[in-house]
Amino acid sequence: MAEVKLHGTLLSPFVYRVIWALKLKGVPYEFVSEDLSNKSALLLKYNPVHKKIPVLVHGGKPVCESMVILQYIEETWPQNPSLMPNNPYDRAHARFWIKFAEDKGVAVWKMFRSTGQELQNTMKEALEMLQTVEEHGLGEKKFFNGDNIGLVDLAFGSIVYWLQVIEDAVGVKLFESHKFPRLHAWLENFKQVPIIEENLPNQDEMLVVFKRRREQLVASA
Amino acid sequence: MSKGEVVLLDCWASPFCLRAKIALAEKGVEYEARAENLFGGKKVPVLLHDGKPLCESTIIVNYIDETWPSPPLLPSCAFERAKARFWSDFIDKKYATYGKARARSPAKNEFIEILKQLEGALGEKDFFGGDSFGFVDVIAIPLTCWFYAVEEFGGFKVENECPKFSAWMNKCMQRETVARILPDPEKVYEFVIMLRNMFGIE
Numbered sequence: 001m002a003e004v005k006l007h008g009t010l011l012s013p014f015v016y017r018v019i020w021a022l023k024l025k026g027v028p029y030e031f032v033s034e035d036l037s038n039k040s041a042l043l044l045k046y047n048p049v050h051k052k053i054p055v056l057v058h059g060g061k062p063v064c065e066s067m068v069i070l071q072y073i074e075e076t077w078p079q080n081p082s083l084m085p086n087n088p089y090d091r092a093h094a095r096f097w098i099k100f101a102e103d104k105g106v107a108v109w110k111m112f113r114s115t116g117q118e119l120q121n122t123m124k125e126a127l128e129m130l131q132t133v134e135e136h137g138l139g140e141k142k143f144f145n146g147d148n149i150g151l152v153d154l155a156f157g158s159i160v161y162w163l164q165v166i167e168d169a170v171g172v173k174l175f176e177s178h179k180f181p182r183l184h185a186w187l188e189n190f191k192q193v194p195i196i197e198e199n200l201p202n203q204d205e206m207l208v209v210f211k212r213r214r215e216q217l218v219a220s221a
Numbered sequence: 222m223s224k225g226e227v228v229l230l231d232c233w234a235s236p237f238c239l240r241a242k243i244a245l246a247e248k249g250v251e252y253e254a255r256a257e258n259l260f261g262g263k264k265v266p267v268l269l270h271d272g273k274p275l276c277e278s279t280i281i282v283n284y285i286d287e288t289w290p291s292p293p294l295l296p297s298c299a300f301e302r303a304k305a306r307f308w309s310d311f312i313d314k315k316y317a318t319y320g321k322a323r324a325r326s327p328a329k330n331e332f333i334e335i336l337k338q339l340e341g342a343l344g345e346k347d348f349f350g351g352d353s354f355g356f357v358d359v360i361a362i363p364l365t366c367w368f369y370a371v372e373e374f375g376g377f378k379v380e381n382e383c384p385k386f387s388a389w390m391n392k393c394m395q396r397e398t399v400a401r402i403l404p405d406p407e408k409v410y411e412f413v414i415m416l417r418n419m420f421g422i423e
Contacts, residue, residue: 049311049338063303065310072303088287089273095280103317 002059004029013158014066015054020154021070023195025077067098070151083150094152101155104129112166115221134180157190165203169210227252230267234412237278238266239363244282246398248289294356308342309360329375336383362393369406370413
């Protein structure tokens with residue numbers, strides 16, 4: 001099999017989505033650590049348009065954008081296990097939620113960088129996102145993909161797990177269990193999937209790093 | 222070719238509806254178009270297949286491609302499909318940045334920069350996917366009927382600034398489906414003027 005490399009940084013939620021997908025599929029890969037304050041020539045060559053991580057390089061060919069990468073992984077290694085539904089209509093629904101996660105999940109990352117009125121605005125957007133997913137996304141299913149996790153679960157998994165740390169770092173509380181019982185139950189199930197459990201960064205260690213970053217961001221604001 | 226009843230909730234000026242219509246036309250799928258009022262609050266396009274609804278134009282085009290596979294819009298190779306998804310995502314992200322300004326035109330330099338990046342994606346190919354009209358072409362071509370308005374307000378011509386992109390537009394317009402479905406750019410221009418008056422934009 002052609003060589004697989006994943007270019008990324010530690011503690012990036014977008015990188016973790018790809019790690020989870022590769023591990024779930026049992027695809028061996030090499031992790032290449034990138035320094036975003038000093039982007040490598042290789043990263044700029046592989047992602048000239050956005051200059052961002054993650055980038056998956058398969059047999060020397062680069063794929064960019066985490067959810068594009070996830071769909072590429074699903075199509076290239078379709079079995080064991082399948083991470084998307086097997087009929088076009090349900091797949092279209094999965095893609096809808098993937099797009100929703102991409103478009104609205106941005107509020108969580110923006111929250112981390114904002115203060116004052118902007119923080120209030122991004123918190124409101126993040127809450128609306130959570131409410132929509134709570135009411136319409138899961139239904140009575142265990143996972144977004146049904147009985148087993150899929151790409152939509154990976155998309156939201158990184159958003160919600162990172163939100164818990166970002167909330168603490170910023171000093172706010174959004175994701176409360178009495179407000180979002182379905183999502184809380186789903187997150188517990190998600191974290192107990194063996195591959196996910198083995199590949200979750202420790203939230204206490206994350207908090208130390210994120211608090212420091214947050215202090216720097218606020219100081220320079 | 223028929224696989225159940227297909228209805229499209231549609232609005233003539235919406236480039237997103239045009240994407241769905243072009244995809245259906247390319248596949249030879251018969252459907253009923255139900256015109257919706259642009260300011261009626263309903264989001265278009267919505268595709269109803271045997272009563273089951275789908276929204277979001279890119280997702281609808283993807284669904285149409287999977288349900289009626291011939292002729293294919295997405296390439297068969299996973300890597301090429303990833304490239305198609307990447308560029309489709311790029312186009313939508315750029316539209317989200319500028320299109321939400323309620324008919325206010327993007328700055329000329331930013332607009333040209335985006336077209337130049339798309340020219341990079343085209344390379345020496347006839348279409349984004351290669352020799353055949355495909356997914357990214359369907360996603361991109363409807364947005365070009367708003368270009369006349371952008372050119373008029375910006376005082377420039379895409380043909381002069383980005384000849385490669387302009388050549389791609391012409392190739393698309395030679396397709397019967399695209400030529401038949403895309404509205405007259407002058408009609409769109411008048412519509413844009415109306416929108417600007419409504420929102421008080423100079």
